[in-house]
Amino acid sequence: MSTPDRRVYTVAELNATVHELLESSFSELWVEGEISNCKAYPSGHTYLSLKDEKAQIRAVLFKGSSFGVKFKFADGLKVLVRGRVTSYEPRGELQLVISAAEPRDKGALQLALEQLKAKLQAEGLFDESRKKPLPAYPKSVGVVTSGQGAAVRDVINVLSRRWPGLDIRVWPVKVQGPGAAEEIAAAVRGFNALAPDTDVLLVGRGGGSIEDLWAFNEEPVARAIAASDIPVVSCVGHETDWTIADFVADLRAPTPSAAAELVVPEKAAVLDRTVELEDGMLQTLRDRIEALARRLGYAAAHPLLSDPRRLWEQRVQRVDELAARLPEAARRLLERAGLRLGAVAGKLDAISPLKVLGRGYAIADSGGKILTRASQVRKGDPVRVRLSEGEIHCEVKS
């Protein structure tokens, strides 16, 4: 049916009309919700979703209005925002332009996360001492992640490129949505129970929003990782935020491919090492033989071997040397004897009668005979009296 007054809109016209309608029919209003998918751009604008249990709406905080928000927008934060309802015309998307915001209570998810984290930490599940070392050269690597998507492909590529010959065991699981946490936990337990010869486990997924990663924040996953005898590397594709799985795991990698790089050595590097060791052995051996050859050379070239005359030359020289030392030895001997003589003379001096005369005694003799008794002389005999200094000649009077 032709209706001349039928108005056909282009999409742009329709979006423009809706835009106008929205802008004119709403004054500024307050909305309460939880922030999600929040992304701050270098331009200074922040894009986010506001959501509650039933619905969500895109929102933007332009740089010019950010002075009206005194805290940092982050996923999971419950907020009360003031804004105007409008649309983003090129995409016909409903949008809330925020002019001011106040934080509300923490978002339920975030709060739950913090509570679980505190509980597990108190149990010691994050302790460094619980962390198991990774094997240096694993033979088999278990992968718990989605069976489709880039993550598992990247992991397989990196592992087989770096360390060929691995036994890669993928246990495909649901990584988001209801039941994902239980599947992940069951796979970790499955490896431990059914394939305990697996050397190391990678547990994770590619990047996504905080909601997408949520399974890795849930208790069953944390418990399964903590209970694993096989070392676990967590790799939940999110550079900045740590999930609870990251805290419990023995090692955290920011992405699945980064985890793959961490768990296996690089073939080329190990080949180089082998060559290096082989060269080292060769060099050591060469050095050893050279050293032995040098020692042999020295020994063979030794004067004693090359010129045996040196053998008696040595002895002749020794005799000469001894002969030269003899006079000196004799001199020393005499010197020592002289010293002893002096000492004896000193002693003799101490007991000499001359010393006694010095104290006032005198020696009397007559005709060369020392007088010790008066009866030895008669009246008129000459007597010589020796004093300390000089002598007196006397005559016996009675």
Added chain:
Amino acid sequence: MTKEKSATFEKSLEALEELVRELENGDKGLEDSLALFEKGVVLAKDLTKRLEDAKTKVEALAADGGKLTKKPFAPKED
């Protein structure tokens, strides 16, 4: 060599490293050193060969009623 073949890659590499250390210590006689060297070269060749010949195996694991099932794994496209 069968014994060394069955040793893990890590053990063989460690053995080679230990051997090189022993050689470097230099307290072995020439004959012993030569014997060590020969052993080392065999180990190094074996390690290299193992790396060169290695073929990666990718399997998908699942539990079926408490039993492990294995099948070749090929990642599906998104």
